[in-house]
Amino acid sequence: MNIIISRPFRYRLRSLIYHTPLRTLFAKLRQALRQPPAHEDSGWWDNALKSEKSSYLGEAASIGLREAIIGELLCQFQITPRAILDMGCGGGTLCRSLAQFKPETYTGVDISRYAIERNISTDANGKNGHGMAISFVESSLQTYAPPNGVVFDVIAFNEVLYYLDVHEACQQVKRYCQHLDHNGVIAVTMKDDPKSHAIFRKLTREFDWVGGTLFQECGSQPHFRIKMNEKSPAYVIGLLRPKSLLQS
Numbered sequence: 728m729n730i731i732i733s734r735p736f737r738y739r740l741r742s743l744i745y746h747t748p749l750r751t752l753f754a755k756l757r758q759a760l761r762q763p764p765a766h767e768d769s770g771w772w773d774n775a776l777k778s779e780k781s782s783y784l785g786e787a788a789s790i791g792l793r794e795a796i797i798g799e800l801l802c803q804f805q806i807t808p809r810a811i812l813d814m815g816c817g818g819g820t821l822c823r824s825l826a827q828f829k830p831e832t833y834t835g836v837d838i839s840r841y842a843i844e845r846n847i848s849t850d851a852n853g854k855n856g857h858g859m860a861i862s863f864v865e866s867s868l869q870t871y872a873p874p875n876g877v878v879f880d881v882i883a884f885n886e887v888l889y890y891l892d893v894h895e896a897c898q899q900v901k902r903y904c905q906h907l908d909h910n911g912v913i914a915v916t917m918k919d920d921p922k923s924h925a926i927f928r929k930l931t932r933e934f935d936w937v938g939g940t941l942f943q944e945c946g947s948q949p950h951f952r953i954k955m956n957e958k959s960p961a962y963v964i965g966l967l968r969p970k971s972l973l974q975s
């Protein structure tokens with residue numbers, strides 16, 4: 728049975744869950760019922776990306792804009808990436824958006840075979856016009872492990888942590904830090920949703936906030952305040968570093 732709940736009410740309800748101890752209770756309840764959300768399944772993503780979520784593979788203007796902001800933030804904080812790891816890479820568009828830095832390698836990881844096969848077919852020789860070595864890996868971010876000794880200057884989690892449990896999302900970002908260069912950054916983008924707020928709150932306890940931007944497209948008219956909008960949500964785009972890296 729589908730219950731239709733208005734967006735503002737749903738947002739308040741989710742705030743109640745994600746900003747209070749109810750979150751832990753719900754997570755435990757789901758674990759006890761062994762009911763993983765549908766979006767944890769690769770088949771669900773294959774179907775969604777073939778149909779109603781096809782714009783996630785790069786057609787949405789907001790993707791290019793968000794990625795351009797990441798490029799600007801990297802410039803602002805004088806980070807020139809040589810090796811990029813893009814978790815939940817979707818259409819792999821980040822590799823085009825960051826080409827200005829002439830990175831040596833780009834690795835895109837996605838749970839969806841459909842997304843990966845589509846990306847591989849567009850870069851059959853493994854290199855793009857800028858000589859960047861591009862590779863794509865079909866894997867969930869919870870199970871992927873970069874090869875031993877390989878480090879990246881930028882590890883991106885754009886619009887993907889949101890699909891993990893709050894605690895798990897932070898644990899995974901911490902796990903990938905073993906593969907972050909000492910001058911590197913973690914780039915995180917998340918849409919305006921109480922769950923994203925909870926993940927950012929937890930992340931900023933464990934990581935230093937290097938800098939970021941709050942961004943929303945003005946589709947129908949100019950506005951100066953963030954609006955609750957399911958189709959064109961606001962996004963926080965930020966760079967983080969493990970605390971220990973700044974202290975060393």
Ligand SMILES: C[S@@+](CC[C@H](N)C(=O)[O-])C[C@H]1O[C@@H](n2cnc3c(N)ncnc32)[C@H](O)[C@@H]1O
Pocket residue numbers: 766772783790814815816817818836837838839842866867868869884885886887890916
């Ligand atoms: C909303 S799209 C984001 C695409 C792109 N990163 C962006 O910023 O627009 C989410 C992508 O993450 C992938 N994804 C979802 N859960 C994942 C997981 N647990 N591990 C790896 N990829 C995942 C999906 O297949 C999809 O391509």
